[in-house]
Amino acid sequence: xxxxxxxxxxxxxxxxxxxxxxxxxxxxxxxxxxxxxxxxxxxxxxxxxxxxxxxxxxxxxxxxxxxxxxxxxxxxxxxxxxxxxxxxxxxxxxxxxxxxxxxxxxxxxxxxxxxxxxxxxxxxxxxxxxxxxxxxxxxxxxxxxxxxxxxxxxxxxxxxxxxxxxxxxxxxxxxxxxxxxxxxxxxxxxxxxxxxxxxxxxxxxxxxxxxxxxxxxxxxxxxxxxxxxxxxxxxxxxxxxxxxxxxxxxxxxxxxxxxxxxxxxxxxxxxxxxxxxxxxxxxxxxxxxxxxxxxxxxxxxxxxxxxxxxxxxxxxxxxxxxx
Numbered sequence: 341x342x343x344x345x346x347x348x349x350x351x352x353x354x355x356x357x358x359x360x361x362x363x364x365x366x367x368x369x370x371x372x373x374x375x376x377x378x379x380x381x382x383x384x385x386x387x388x389x390x391x392x393x394x395x396x397x398x399x400x401x402x403x404x405x406x407x408x409x410x411x412x413x414x415x416x417x418x419x420x421x422x423x424x425x426x427x428x429x430x431x432x433x434x435x436x437x438x439x440x441x442x443x444x445x446x447x448x449x450x451x452x453x454x455x456x457x458x459x460x461x462x463x464x465x466x467x468x469x470x471x472x473x474x475x476x477x478x479x480x481x482x483x484x485x486x487x488x489x490x491x492x493x494x495x496x497x498x499x500x501x502x503x504x505x506x507x508x509x510x511x512x513x514x515x516x517x518x519x520x521x522x523x524x525x526x527x528x529x530x531x532x533x534x535x536x537x538x539x540x541x542x543x544x545x546x547x548x549x550x551x552x553x554x555x556x557x558x559x560x561x562x563x564x565x566x567x568x569x570x571x572x573x574x575x576x577x578x579x580x581x582x583x584x585x586x587x588x589x590x591x592x593x594x595x596x597x598x599x600x601x602x603x604x605x606x607x608x609x610x611x612x613x614x615x616x617x618x619x620x621x622x623x624x625x626x627x628x629x630x631x632x633x634x635x636x637x638x639x640x641x642x643x644x645x646x647x648x649x650x651x652x653x654x655x656x657x658x659x660x661x662x663x
Contacts, residue, residue, distance in 0.1 A: 341375065341376065341377070342372070342373055342375050342376075342594060343367070343370060343372045343373070343374050343375075343376055343399075343400055343434055343436075344372040344373060345365060346400065346402075346436075347366070347372060347436065347646075348399070348575065349442075350436070350438055350578060351366075353446075353447075353448075354438050354441040354442045354444070354445035354448060355441060355544065355546075355640045356546075357441075357471065357507065357544050357545070357546030357547070358445070358471065358492035358575075358578040359439065359440045359444070359576075360439075360440040361443035362407055363406070363409075363439050363440045363549040364406045364410070364411065364439075365406060365437050365438055365440070365441050365442070366406055366437065367434065367435070368406060368407055368408045368435045368436065369407070369408075369425055369428045369429065369433075369435040370400070370434025370435060370436075371434065372429070373439070374399065374559070375399075376399030376400045376433065376434070376566070377399070378397055378398040378399060378400075378455055378659060379398055379399070379400045379401075379402060380392060380393040380396060380398040380400070380401045380402070381401075381402050381403075381530055382401055382402070382403045382404075383403065383404050383405060384405045385401055385402075385403050385405075385407045385424055385428075385435060386424075387420075387424065387613075389401065390424065390427050390431065390433065390481055393431070393433050394431050397489060398433065399416060399432065399433060399434060400433065400434045400435075400436060401428075401433060401434070401435050402436050402437075402438065403435065403437050404437070404438065404439055404442065404449075404514070405437065405439060406427070406437035406439055407421065407424060407435050407454045408421065408425070408437075433577075440502070440626075441578075443580070443625050443626060444468060444578045444579060444580060445488070445578060446464075446577065446578070448625075449625040449626075450465075450580070450581050450582040450623055450624055450625045452623075452625075453538065453582070453623045453633070453644070454582040454584050454623045456602050456603065456625070456631050457598065457599050457602045457603070457621070458586060458598065459582075459583075459584030459585060459586060459621055459623070460584055460585050460586070460587060461584050461585055462582050462584040463582065463583060463584070464480050464576075464578075464580070464581065464583075465579065465580060465581030465583045465622050465623075465624065465634050465635060465638060466577025466580045466581055466631060467574035467575060467576060467578070467579040468574060468575050468578045468580065469572055469573070469574040469575070470570075470572055471544055471575055471578070472542055472543070472544060472545060472570075472571050472572075472573055472575055473542070473544070473545045473548055473568055473570050473571060474540060474541070474542050474543070474568070474571050475491070475496060475540070475541055475543060475548075475551060475552070475555070475566060475567070475568050476538055476539070476540045476566060476567045476569075477539050477555055477559070477564065477565070477567075478511075478513055478536045478537070478539075478564075478565045478566070479536060479539050479559065480525065480534055480536055480537075480560060481510075481535045483558075483559070483560050484508065484537050484539055484581035485522050486558045487539060487558045487559055488502075488541070489556040489558070490555060490557060491541055491543075491554055491558075492504045492541075493554065494547065494550045494551045494554035494555075495516070495543060495547040495551060495555070496541040496542065496543035496545060496547070497543070498542075498543075498553045498577065499542060500577065505541065505542065505568065506539055506540060508538065508540075508542045509537070509538045510535070510537055510538075511535075511536055511538060512533055512535060512536065513534050513536040513565070514531060514532065514533050514534075515531075515532055515534070516529065516531045516532065517529065517530075517532075521562070521563075523561075523562070524561050524562070536594070539660035542571070542573075544575075550576075552566070552568070579622035579625065580631060580634075581622060581623060581625075581628060582622070582623050582624075583620065583621070583622040583623070583635070584620075585607055585619055585620050585621070585622075586618065586619050589617040589618060589619040590617065590618050590619075591617060591618070592612075592616060592617075592642075595618045595621075595642060596608055599644060609648075613620070615635055616641060617641070618641040619641055619643045620638075620640050620641050620642075621640060621641065621642045621643075621644060622634070622638060622640035622643045622644070623643070623644045623645065624643075624645040624646075625645075625646060626645070626646055626647060627645070627646065627647040627648070628643070628645030628646070628647070628648070629645070629647070629648050629649045631643075631645070642660075654655060
């Protein structure tokens, strides 16, 4: 299998356009056209991880944390990150990172955390917003299916578990071609009328260029009338954190023991809430301080996260109200 085939599988699940804007995900070292038959999974790329990949003859390392979180100005052996990049190149090992896009993916890191502690009915705590657009294109009768199929193949029309989603409204378009035009219908210089369909589909903003190109390739007109507008609707295909329910309500002490056993840790930092029972639980992999208000609004009885900033006014205010 080529590395690009593995990338396609991973990025279909966790699209790079959902990643945090300052994150750096994707193939970072290596050739996407190279064939590999062994892959090593790691949290971070370290000298020990590269040695393990070498021993096990893995041609690709998939890490959660990017090796190149910030793009370097130089790759040098006297720099810790540069040394790792050079070592990967010397060993012929490629590096791919799936970081916040995997955190934000359906069945990604937060969903895995939720399942690990036994939650049911798991869904996104805070769906991602501001990443979607809508395209509307005017297509002559008889060509709608081919245009819709082309845009669908390019990534438009996905809403949750449904694909090829679109809306059609029939109407009548008019146009007059110049002497240099080559109209699909009618004669240059004459005012023409055509029965057309307004075809609308949603799409990720990051895929706008690909969808427009596919639409133009399938459309019969030499000049295509279309609109692309940004929409703020949250996407159902990505989000921060997760929330679900325990099979039965637990006391705080029993819940903490459950979390400790599930995560195989003897140490948990927590706030005190002795009078409450816990049934609805929100989780966030990584640093989840900013998501505590979302957990409160969602009615969570507990919030499990990996990292909480000490200096957070919203955190202190919410904890004072809840304890």
